[in-house]
Amino acid sequence: MAKIVSRQSLGVQPVYDIGVAQDHNFLLADGQVAANCFNKSHSTAYGFVTFQTAYLKANYxxxxxxxxxxxxxxxxxxxxxxxxxxxxxxxxxxxxxxxxxxxxxxxxxxxxxxxxxxxxxxxxxxxxxxxxxxxxxxxxxxxxxxxxxxxxxxxxxxxxxxxxxxxxxxxxxxxxxxxxxxxxxxxxxxxxxxxxxxxxxxxxxxxxxxxxxxxxxxxxxxxxxxxxxxxxxxxxxxxxxxxxxxxxGFYISDHPLKSVQRPARILAPINLSELHEQPDNVTLSAIIILAGVKPVITKKGDRMAIVQLEDLTGQAEAVVFPKSFERIGQHIVADKRLMIWGKVDRRDDRVQFIIDDAEPIEDVRMVMVELDPRLAGDIEQQHRLRNVIRSNQGDDPKYARVPVIAVIGVNQQRQFVRLGAQFRVKDPEAAVNALVKADFKAKATPLISA
Structure with missing residues (x-):
């Protein structure tokens, strides 16, 4: 432990203003606002520790x-x-x-x-x-x-x-x-x-x-x-x-979601460890296992559930409200592997996931559409593809959950491009039939093999 034995004034010294993320109450008696500052020695010490940490992580x-x-x-x-x-x-x-x-x-x-x-x-x-x-x-x-x-x-x-x-x-x-x-x-x-x-x-x-x-x-x-x-x-x-x-407290020798990790990347689900960084009012998807399920009966007698989600990166709390529970309640079972859709909810500094829809991992399917690289950038081709997809989104597009993946190229030169959420379809088989009739090469494929 360091011991201060003397001190002396060095006059005015340069400092670094690191700013603040939100309003603060650093108000002085004369009405002036004080900046959130660190002097050079403090900033240098933090910088040195950062360097040491990065060096150890890179080399050891x-x-x-x-x-x-x-x-x-x-x-x-x-x-x-x-x-x-x-x-x-x-x-x-x-x-x-x-x-x-x-x-x-x-x-x-x-x-x-x-x-x-x-x-x-x-x-x-x-x-x-x-x-x-x-x-x-x-x-x-x-x-x-x-x-x-x-x-x-x-x-x-x-x-x-x-x-x-x-x-x-x-x-x-x-x-x-x-x-x-x-x-x-x-x-x-x-x-x-x-x-x-x-x-x-x-x-x-x-x-x-x-x-x-x-x-x-x-x-x-x-x-x-x-x-x-x-x-x-x-x-x-x-x-x-x-x-x-x-x-x-963890799955170590294996994890129920490990076999899904690689094929799931193409669907770009979020990681639960990053849930707090996600925007509000945007439909998100995640691949999870239900670590715990707490059934709840509302005052009106409706069934809902508070669940504990887990993926390879962390855990999060989620809620399945009665309207959603009525549709997906059969899937809300402990230790069940699911793909879920929903939105982030922030209350009292707590972040939780509101589940709107869910599907067992084994049932998740994708529509793969093969596109010739020479025609993939053709506006007319894109327009035809968009029209076929949108005609297969059902009565309410927000319940269309099946992603469409464009496969551009052949053999080792193939690239997989996941189309945006606005281009999901409701029935994969019906969508494939419509695409084939429109002269596109398409097929429905499961996320994981049986």
Whole structure:
């Protein structure tokens, strides 16, 4: 900490006026308005910190992002946003690993490991116990070895189950369900061994497996004798993801929207992390998963819902009012992947999404129109295309949700151009038929393959 030991006046010095975004009350007693100023030293310090940050991100991206994730680990929205940034930067973020993770986010090569402290129900005492044992005797080779080496008062049953379900023991055994089934048996076995060690009594089977007359002959002695439950199949991928979300707060080993990310770019949906930057009174689209649904009954008895949206970049709150709920209520179900349309609503410094329409990702379709590059710029061609599209927007164009994509060129020279929102159609099959009749090459295609 710096300590001021003296001061002196330097007279009038140049300063930088950084301005203000809105009206302020910097009014002096004589009626003059004071500018929002920083002196040179203050501005220089900020500039230097900015340079340092940019240098670290450019030259040590993995270490920088690991530190950024750790410093924001208490803010779930920021962590999710930074994980999305990691993916965009080509940095993979892996679930915690019992043999490699440290307390916090851990850089490793060109990837980042979740820290053990990120796992719910695993306290710092349990983590310190695991790390001490790992440093002293090396990595754990099995669940039995882990339970035998650590203090089961510090690393209790709840913590061990959380580590299994979060994927921290996948390198030991990828069948998480099997490990959960084995856990109670192995804990009882390990506690029995611990009691034997306390009174200096070895287990006969341990002595035989260790090849000597003392259980200390081999550190791994007797692990093969640990009991196992009957073989069971592993959890399905959706159940694994649900457990990861519950224990880590995020989908890590995979994400329900990851497979949609690339094909969805052509539709230009917004990212939830940028929701606060979007303009009012403009219809927007987003590809999301419903992280939570709270049904609401109005005073008139109408059904509506308050929902929690999530995508690869963050989360946001949304509302489905009764009129919209009547049309799309069957889709408003937790863990459902949807493409939604609606507008931003700002109230009391809160930003939320008002959902007007929604469609399951699996049902989202596009109309692809092939255009010859020589004719794509032809005004008459454009006029014919526009007329065909507008004649297929239905009675109310605002409910036309199917985007039209122009495919210009052939083979490797193709460019995909998404036409504006005013050129969406209502029925993709009817639109394709009309386009074909007008001598355009067109087809309807799903966003994702079945």
């Amino acid at each position: 991206p993995v270490e920088y992002m690991a530190a950024l994730l750790t410093s924001n680990s208490g803010d779930q929205d920021k962590v999710q946003m930074h994980i999305a940034n990691c993916i965009a930067m080509g940095i993979e973020v892996f679930p915690p690993d019992i043999n490699r993770s440290l307390v916090d986010f851990t850089p490793e090569g060109k990837s980042i490991l979740f820290g053990l402290s990120a796992v719910r129900n695993v306290g710092l005492g349990a983590i310190e116990c695991i790390l001490r044992n790992r440093e002293a005797d090396g990595p754990f080779q099995s669940l039995a070895e882990l339970c035998d080496r650590v203090d089961l008062h510090a690393v209790n049953r709840r913590a061990l189950e959380a580590l299994i379900l979060s994927g921290a023991l996948d390198t030991i055994d990828p069948n998480r369900n099997q490990l959960v089934q084995d856990l109670s048996l192995v804990i009882d076995w390990a506690q029995g061994r611990a009691k034997d060690r306390e009174i200096g009594q070895g287990n006969l089977f341990d002595m035989i497996m260790g090849g000597g007359d003392s259980p200390e002959t081999s550190p791994a002695a007797g692990y093969e004798t640990a009991p196992k439950a009957p073989l069971v199949a592993d959890f399905d991928s959706q159940e694994k993801l649900r457990q990861e979300k519950e224990l880590l």
